[in-house]
Amino acid sequence: xxxxxxxxxxxxxxxxxxxxxxxxxxxxxxxxxxxxxxxxxxxxxxxxxxxxxxxxxxxxxxxxxxxxxxxxxxxxxxxxxxxxxxxxxxxxxxxxxxxxxxxxxxxxxxxxxxxxxxxxxxxxxxxxxxxxxx
Amino acid sequence: xxxxxxxxxxxxxxxxxxxxxxxxxxxxxxxxxxxxxxxxxxxxxxxxxxxxxxxxxxxxxxxxxxxxxxxxxxxxxxxxxxxxxxxxxxxxxxxxxxxxxxxxxxxxxxxxxxxxxxxxxxxxxxxxxxxxxxxxxxxxxxxxxxxxxxxxxxxxxxxxxxxxxxxxxxxxxxxxxxxxxxxxxxxxxxxxxxxxxxxxxxxxxxxxxxxxxxxxxxxxxxxxxxxxxxxxxxxxxxxxxxxxxxxxxxxxxxxxxxxxxxxxxxxxxxxxxxxxxxxxxxxxxxxxxxxxxxxxxxxxxxxxxxxxxxxxxxxxxxxxxxxxxxxxxxxxxxxxxxxxxxxxxxxxxxxxxxxxxxxxxxxxxxxxxxxxxxxxxxxxx
Numbered sequence: 001x002x003x004x005x006x007x008x009x010x011x012x013x014x015x016x017x018x019x020x021x022x023x024x025x026x027x028x029x030x031x032x033x034x035x036x037x038x039x040x041x042x043x044x045x046x047x048x049x050x051x052x053x054x055x056x057x058x059x060x061x062x063x064x065x066x067x068x069x070x071x072x073x074x075x076x077x078x079x080x081x082x083x084x085x086x087x088x089x090x091x092x093x094x095x096x097x098x099x100x101x102x103x104x105x106x107x108x109x110x111x112x113x114x115x116x117x118x119x120x121x122x123x124x125x126x127x128x129x130x131x132x133x134x
Numbered sequence: 135x136x137x138x139x140x141x142x143x144x145x146x147x148x149x150x151x152x153x154x155x156x157x158x159x160x161x162x163x164x165x166x167x168x169x170x171x172x173x174x175x176x177x178x179x180x181x182x183x184x185x186x187x188x189x190x191x192x193x194x195x196x197x198x199x200x201x202x203x204x205x206x207x208x209x210x211x212x213x214x215x216x217x218x219x220x221x222x223x224x225x226x227x228x229x230x231x232x233x234x235x236x237x238x239x240x241x242x243x244x245x246x247x248x249x250x251x252x253x254x255x256x257x258x259x260x261x262x263x264x265x266x267x268x269x270x271x272x273x274x275x276x277x278x279x280x281x282x283x284x285x286x287x288x289x290x291x292x293x294x295x296x297x298x299x300x301x302x303x304x305x306x307x308x309x310x311x312x313x314x315x316x317x318x319x320x321x322x323x324x325x326x327x328x329x330x331x332x333x334x335x336x337x338x339x340x341x342x343x344x345x346x347x348x349x350x351x352x353x354x355x356x357x358x359x360x361x362x363x364x365x366x367x368x369x370x371x372x373x374x375x376x377x378x379x380x381x382x383x384x385x386x387x388x389x390x391x392x393x394x395x396x397x398x399x400x401x402x403x404x405x406x407x408x409x410x411x412x413x414x415x416x417x418x419x420x421x422x423x424x425x426x427x428x429x430x431x432x433x434x435x436x437x438x439x440x441x442x443x444x445x446x447x448x449x450x451x452x453x454x455x456x457x458x459x460x461x462x463x464x465x466x467x468x469x470x471x472x473x474x475x476x477x478x479x480x481x482x483x484x485x486x487x488x489x490x491x492x493x494x495x496x497x498x499x500x501x502x503x504x505x506x507x508x509x510x511x512x513x514x515x
Contacts, residue, residue: 001263002257002258004257005259026382027380029257029379035371035382036382054278055274055275055281056274056326057270057273057274057327058325058326059267059269060323061324066262067261067262067264068262069263069264078267078273078274079274085383087380089380090265090378090379090380091265098326103278125259
């Protein structure tokens with residue numbers, strides 16, 4: 001997985017985005033130009049590790065390459081997590097049951113295995129899971 | 135300023151045509167359009183055209199004629215045809231040329247589109263982890279839309295049912311078998327809440343249009359159709375488009391809203407005056423959302439319009455009368471021009487079994503593509 005997407009914080013692993021020093025706009029992943037004010041004063045920031053589900057779907061078939069998921073395909077949820085005051089991040093969801101996914105549900109970031117490397121070891125990516133600790 | 139007319143239309147049937155290249159289909163469509171206008175390729179003063187995966191359009195001159203005309207390749211995703219048309223419109227409206235041709239064609243392999251993240255400026259992780267899938271975007275966009283406007287998902291089956299009913303009436307369509315809403319709803323789920331039959335498939339096909347100065351249109355056809363307004367827009371900050379690893383916290387208008395508003399303004403025609411519309415229905419939800427984004431109805435009003443049959447061929451606002459992308463499939467480069475071809479047939483009163491009654495006067499087209507490009511036209515007879 002692309003390590004440049006992540007950073008360690010006191011609370012655990014977080015996604016890294018950019019924030020525009022001029023207008024305050026956020027992006028994910030980090031980028032050098034601001035898509036709101038066209039400036040270039042972008043600074044790296046760890047993004048919120050919690051948010052709410054803004055929309056969702058469930059991937060019903062194994063995607064073509066460049067998808068590299070495990071040979072045994074398992075459907076996965078996909079959604080946008082709304083990180084308060086920052087932005088919405090497109091993410092895998094660990095929940096795959098449409099009956100258990102709902103817009104507005106609380107979420108928190110986790111790293112989950114999604115593929116196997118050449119040694120058969122799991123490769124991790126980010127996902128959001130239902131946050132039941134509220 | 136010089137006004138613009140469409141005086142010739144040509145098409146290669148959409149679907150799967152094994153053994154016939156995308157370029158050969160394009161050459162066929164171009165010859166048909168020239169024949170329809172009573173013109174020769176040597177009369178053309180310009181050409182704009184493109185495909186996504188069937189080769190460079192400008193090489194068609196080896197088939198159509200080595201006349202030395204300026205031929206510009208257009209590569210703008212699903213908006214390729216719309217973009218070629220807008221370039222042609224500008225060439226005539228500015229007075230630079232009197233007559234020219236636009237050509238859109240494609241030939242895709244079977245199965246869903248797959249795209250290299252690098253072409254969109256996104257890291258390889260986005261494709262590897264299974265997020266770069268267009269069907270997901272459509273599932274997520276309609277999910278949020280249904281939530282925001284209190285629309286029941288049942289309407290998605292009705293939209294697809296209408297598409298296949300219209301496609302069955304259209305000899306140029308790919309999918310010509312009617313499907314019931316119940317069959318559509320029961321099909322395998324692709325990206326919740328959208329089932330297999332609610333999505334269009336990549337396909338093959340070609341369309342060409344001959345355009346000329348409006349004041350000379352009757353030299354070439356007894357049934358000119360006038361291109362009153364055409365507009366192309368990309369996405370704004372805050373709009374929700376395909377291949378977006380992130381979205382802004384604040385919501386913005388979609389490129390469809392901007393392009394449609396501008397096309398209507400240029401035409402001096404209101405959305406309420408539209409008699410027949412072809413709008414991008416990459417999947418059922420897209421037709422639902424684009425109906426409102428184009429200004430043809432208010433957000434949330436669609437459910438009643440569709441249930442009441444207003445968007446059927448005999449209704450008050452017939453939409454996707456040729457079966458749309460759902461019944462025709464999507465050859466990316468040709469799709470936007472297919473919509474214009476269909477509207478020209480409708481305004482000429484020549485659409486046969488799928489003709490809208492009472493001969494429509496105003497036609498509207500809308501095409502939408504990754505990563506958030508929309509092109510719209512307003513046509514009149």
